[in-house]
Amino acid sequence: MTEYKIALMPGDGIGPELTEATLKILDVVQENFGINFNMILAEAGDAVFKKRGVALPEDSLKIIRESHACLKGPVGETAADVIVRLRLLFDLYANVRPIKAFPNVPVAHPDIDMIFVRENTEDVYKGLEYSIGNDVTVCLRVITRQNCERIAKRAFETAKLRPKKKVTAIHKANVMRVTDGLFKQVCQETAKNYPDVKYNEMYVDAATMHLIRTPQDFDVLCTCNMFGDILSDEAAQLIGGLGMAPGANIGDNFALFEPIHGSAPDIAGKQIANPISMILSAKMMLDWLGERFNDSKCLKAAEAIEKATVQTLINGVTVPDLGGKVSTLQMAQAIVAALKI
Numbered sequence: 001m002t003e004y005k006i007a008l009m010p011g012d013g014i015g016p017e018l019t020e021a022t023l024k025i026l027d028v029v030q031e032n033f034g035i036n037f038n039m040i041l042a043e044a045g046d047a048v049f050k051k052r053g054v055a056l057p058e059d060s061l062k063i064i065r066e067s068h069a070c071l072k073g074p075v076g077e078t079a080a081d082v083i084v085r086l087r088l089l090f091d092l093y094a095n096v097r098p099i100k101a102f103p104n105v106p107v108a109h110p111d112i113d114m115i116f117v118r119e120n121t122e123d124v125y126k127g128l129e130y131s132i133g134n135d136v137t138v139c140l141r142v143i144t145r146q147n148c149e150r151i152a153k154r155a156f157e158t159a160k161l162r163p164k165k166k167v168t169a170i171h172k173a174n175v176m177r178v179t180d181g182l183f184k185q186v187c188q189e190t191a192k193n194y195p196d197v198k199y200n201e202m203y204v205d206a207a208t209m210h211l212i213r214t215p216q217d218f219d220v221l222c223t224c225n226m227f228g229d230i231l232s233d234e235a236a237q238l239i240g241g242l243g244m245a246p247g248a249n250i251g252d253n254f255a256l257f258e259p260i261h262g263s264a265p266d267i268a269g270k271q272i273a274n275p276i277s278m279i280l281s282a283k284m285m286l287d288w289l290g291e292r293f294n295d296s297k298c299l300k301a302a303e304a305i306e307k308a309t310v311q312t313l314i315n316g317v318t319v320p321d322l323g324g325k326v327s328t329l330q331m332a333q334a335i336v337a338a339l340k341i
């Protein structure tokens with residue numbers, strides 16, 4: 001039996017509830033598909049910071065380093081010390097965020113099926129912010145050819161395998177002529193290597209409008225770090241909210257999977273959070289393990305998780321966020337039941 005070591009980081013706020021729900025699904029996956037997960041708890045976030053004075057302890061990093069992948073819940077106030085750091089430490093340069101309309105969920109358009117491929121390690125999130133005196137502050141926007149090249153390549157490789165085969169590069173090169181100028185240039189160069197993939201560009205302000213007006217027209221959105229962060233939260237509102245949006249942080253040798261949202265302290269501990277964001281993040285983890293280790297069992301399990309989630313939504317079993325009445329855990333149990341059929 002294949003065994004995968006998974007660093008498990010439940011996080012803060014609704015994180016532990018979503019993690020508990022997701023583990024129910026992975027338990028069935030182990031039984032049904034002959035995959036063995038060795039889940040190892042790696043503490044990180046606000047609670048650990050309170051307890052130990054550090055948000056991402058060295059022992060957690062060691063666990064992550066020794067794992068095949070990491071499954072992470074959202075982290076609260078210390079998010080920058082945890083996820084931004086992990087993305088840099090493990091060079092997880094691609095943030096992949098699928099935004100897809102599911103049945104029986106209030107969506108802006110039933111044909112929404114897009115995926116953000118967002119650069120994850122530079123731009124204004126590099127942390128190069130300074131006060132230069134007299135109440136003047138600056139933040140450096142770092143955009144490098146190497147990172148533009150690898151994110152553009154990933155966007156086109158992703159698009160190549162999708163029915164619409166289209167990449168939209170999003171930037172503001174008319175204003176940020178040097179930094180977004182480089183991003184735009186590299187995207188155009190990369191497009192030449194993919195004659196079967198359609199390519200267009202949009203200024204970020206126009207993209208915010210088109211996302212609301214014609215979201216069904218998008219396929220793969222290739223972005224720098226900050227624009228992708230903002231636009232993907234906006235896009236999640238088109239498919240039933242942040243609770244429907246999973247995510248992956250992918251590098252060449254490691255990957256970390258987590259919902260795109262934060263710790264939602266306003267609804268924490270109430271068992272009303274939508275677990276689909278984390279359940280589908282686990283599904284993405286199985287897809288990645290399947291591809292990386294050439295393991296068809298993982299690919300089949302990933303497909304089964306999505307099917308069972310769809311079936312559960314069709315059956316009308318939903319949390320209050322989606323208009324239903326069941327709890328976070330009950331929704332997970334319904335997905336478990338659908339998986340067992």
Ligand code: ATP
Nearest residue numbers: 075076242243261262263264265266273274277321
């Ligand atoms: P943080 O400070 O950790 O970023 P936040 O509350 O400011 O947390 P998010 O957690 O990203 O930001 O979410 C914004 C709002 O979206 C939450 O307050 C919550 O109402 C809603 N939300 C987020 N995730 C979910 C979910 N899984 N299920 C239901 N509602 C959610």
